[in-house]
Amino acid sequence: METSAQLDKFDLLKTFFGYDKFLPNQEEIINNVLAQKDTIAIMPTGGGKSLCFQLPALALEGTAIVISPLIALMKDQVDALKANGISAAFFNSSQPYDKQQQILKELQDESLKLLYVAPESLPQVNFILKSIKISLFAVDEAHCISSWGHDFRPAYTQLNSLKKQFSQVPIIALTATADRPTRVDIATQLTIPDAKTFIASFDRPNLYLDVRPGQNRNKQILNFLAKRGTQSGIIYCLSKKSTEKLAATLNSKGHKAQAYHAGLTSEERSNIQDNFLNDQTPIIVATIAFGMGIDKSNVRWVIHYNLPKNIEGYYQEIGRSGRDGLNAHTLLFYSLADVIMLRKFAEGTETETYQLAKLERMQQYAEALSCRRKALLGYFGEHITEDCGNCDICKTPPKYFDGTLIAQKICSAVARLQEQEALGMVLDVLRGAQNAQVFDKGYQNIKTFGAAKDISWRDLQQYAIQLLNQGVLQIYFHENGRLLLTPLAKKVLFEEKKVRLANIIQEVEKVKTERTPRKRADLFEKLKTLRLKLAQEISMPAYIIFSDAALEDMEHKKPRTREEFAEISGVGEAKLEKYADDFLKVINRHLDSLESTLPTHERSYKMYVEESLSPLEIASKRGLSEDSVYGHFIKMHRQGNDFDFSQFISSKEIKKIKKAKETLENPDALKPYFEYFEERLPYWKIKLGLYL
Known part of the structure; x- marks a missing residue:
């Protein structure tokens, strides 16, 4: 070195x-x-x-x-x-x-x-x-x-x-x-x-930021995965039990997933990690114990099954996707139930106030109705003026409507429940739910029971969250999450203050906005197959040989020679020496099959005449034997094309081959000549000598 x-x-x-x-x-x-x-x-x-x-x-x-x-x-x-x-x-x-x-x-x-x-x-x-x-x-x-x-x-x-x-x-x-x-x-x-x-800038523009309500998470995840083939991804859950349950569900639906959590032995964790790094297990369902220090560059998506406890953790976890600079999708499921659970975890700890403040900022990000990247970068003190164009809000901006009547119904229900109930019960009452919890407390008899039965539970929940964000309602997390009215709510109820609410985007619409992975050209898949084969030979993760970004660069630049291959992003001297020939062979074979419908002998002749390549270079580029290339030259000469064979074989060598022909018992086969010359004359030269 x-x-x-x-x-x-x-x-x-x-x-x-x-x-x-x-x-x-x-x-x-x-x-x-x-x-x-x-x-x-x-x-x-x-x-x-x-x-x-x-x-x-x-x-x-x-x-x-x-x-x-x-x-x-x-x-x-x-x-x-x-x-x-x-x-x-x-x-x-x-x-x-x-x-x-x-x-x-x-x-x-x-x-x-x-x-x-x-x-x-x-x-x-x-x-x-x-x-x-x-x-x-x-x-x-x-x-x-x-x-x-x-x-x-x-x-x-x-x-x-x-x-x-x-x-x-x-x-x-x-x-x-x-x-x-x-x-x-x-x-x-x-x-x-x-x-x-x-x-440095905290912006990762290649990451698509997506937040969705946490209802029917498993169904949403299965829909999400249906478009992603065998792409690598991580799903983060809050509990060990959740990881195992979700991994089992995914496997039962034909996906290849493994659960990863602190309850496993270190050997089990190591094996799961290796399977993920080596592209043998595309999906890991994990607690946050997984991922710190995982240097896998081709993770194409990250899902948060539950709300993370702070933006730092969330940012680091989504940052494990798209490390090669190519597009990646991050999806966060959000529910108030997660907020309540996380608050309970923080309460009573030495840093309770600090943790709760962090959680509140995380909640604000999840509930944002404007560009998510602005909110995310703003947390780290980095302020951008333009909307990013690569988050769910930017792709499908909310449309607003006069939501005063809905706001009044929600506020009225909170008031009639004496500000003692959490959001779930308030919604059940408004929708006229026929369940034991409602009937045990006699809530079916209050005036607002069923007042919003025409609105789905999910939409009503989102409207209530918007009222929380607008300061119309407040939530006492430390008292089982009960909802209370603010002074602003009194104005909505009694002074006809107008409230604007954002339309809820239905899941079916949301799916349309997702970035689906582009169809890979054949060349990319061929390079990926070669990379995996080489990686398995040396027992290393495939991305250590070349990242997906390097393969994309090869697909784009289509190098034909070692000099051109050296210009690929991520190709240093060591990798040029180790891998150039293998990858060039695949690239050249692919390009040859696309570039021309010419017969194979005409293609070799064209490379010799137009690109001034030697027979050995043509053989290397096309993935052929040198014998085959000389055979192509003979065929072209037979068809009437000029060809000077003297640079490849001398008249003296031709005479020796002709002489051998007279003495051999089987002069029509090449092997006897090869043995006659004690393997010192290559087959292609024998072939030429017999032809000329």
């Missing part, structure tokens, strides 16, 4: 990672690290965080130590680095003793450019770190160090000793989601108060 000191950052980017340019903010962050300054980088999932420490690790002298929270993340990143020709390893408690010793020796010999280590395992390598040259410390998923962060891990707090022990080594802390209190806490905990903070 050429020493990285000899390469500038752009050379490193192309040589090892196969890219021609940096993503937004990457270059500035890398420059700061190369200047050996402490850095905090807040970048969205899929925004290229890893490159911000991987490239400086190559450019700087010594070994980069990467502290990473999950074994799966380490393995994925190390596999990807090795595939790019970079010396890297990971060290953690899951490895056998012999393997650990081998890695420690490589570390001591300073033959590694990057070592990934879990925070819990850091003390085991500390004695070596003191004796070697360390280029930088990278703290990945840095929000885990902060008690304000949504994934706090106590083991991360010991990292505050890094700066004391290695004062001259720069630290880069990276995370996809950190609000201001978390960012400040990261700098404090790591004792890097002067670190320069870079906050």
Whole structure:
């Protein structure tokens, strides 16, 4: 490997990672690290965080130590680095003793450019770190160090000793989601108060943001999956029981799904994760334990079966889709029942007020009637002026109507129920529900019983939520979610204040707005099949060989030669050497079958005459044997086309072949000639000599 000191950052980017340019903010962050300054980088999932420490690790002298929270993340990143020709390893408690010793020796010999280590395992390598040259410390998923962060891990707090022990080594802390209190806490905990903070855009324009009411979720999910074939996706549920139940339902309907949760053994979790990474199980139904550090680039959709407890978690989870930059669909189901359950989880905890405030913001996002991307980015302090055009609200903007009468009916029912009942009961009364809960309390006798029986339960629920958002109603979550009237409700009831409500978009209409995956051309599918075959041969996830985005680039650019293949996004020197020939063979075969209806011998002749390719190059491009190509030339000559064979066979060789013909017992077969010349004359040359 050429020493990285000899390469500038752009050379490193192309040589090892196969890219021609940096993503937004990457270059500035890398420059700061190369200047050996402490850095905090807040970048969205899929925004290229890893490159911000991987490239400086190559450019700087010594070994980069990467502290990473999950074994799966380490393995994925190390596999990807090795595939790019970079010396890297990971060290953690899951490895056998012999393997650990081998890695420690490589570390001591300073033959590694990057070592990934879990925070819990850091003390085991500390004695070596003191004796070697360390280029930088990278703290990945840095929000885990902060008690304000949504994934706090106590083991991360010991990292505050890094700066004391290695004062001259720069630290880069990276995370996809950190609000201001978390960012400040990261700098404090790591004792890097002067670190320069870079906050990249949180916008992931390729993600379609979709929120739907939580009724009939299973039916909605089955409709959603019917359009997505074997695409990879994740469904997040709040409970272990939900994951198992939903996975069973999906499997019974012909989908391939597995449940993933903390109740499984670590071996079971590891197997499920590997099946997902290797495209053997396309659907994972999981609790939020799944996904942190999953570096799978071709996740095409993420569904939230329940409302997440905060926007940070939601943003990180949807960010696991579309990491290759291609379109992905995110779907969130929302119900007030989820809100009530999540509030109960938060109540009584040390950070109750903080958690409830976060949940409220999550609820506001789910109930938004304007561009969702504006609401999402606004939470992270990033304000856009234009609507995004790629969310459910932008695709199908709500139409408003005079909803005063409906508002009055809902408010009247709340008042007649003495402001003691939750939304579900209020709706049952308004719709005249004939159930035991209503009759046990005598609610069938109040004046508003059945007053809105002409409106579906689902629509009525959504109208009530709109009244909550408009401040006409309020909800006491801490008192079983009972609904109360606000001063504004009194104006609606008694002063004829007008209320505008948004029409509810029915599910059938909503489905029309979804982005259905485009039909892949044959070439893409052929490249995908080859990628899977090569991945299985080396027991690695397919996307580590090439991402879907790289395959799309091949499909678009249709490279014919190694030089053209080197221009594909994601093709560095190592991947060019390993994979160019295999992929070019598939591409050229495909293009040959499309480009011309010419007979095969005419196609070879055309490539020789018009493209000046040698018989060997033609054979390689077309996936043929060299013998076949010379056979094509002979056929073209027989048909009256000029052809100079003298550059391929000398007159002396022709004489020898003719002489052999006179002596052989079976002069019509080629094999006797091949044996006669002791296998020194190739078959194609024998064929030419006999023809000329």
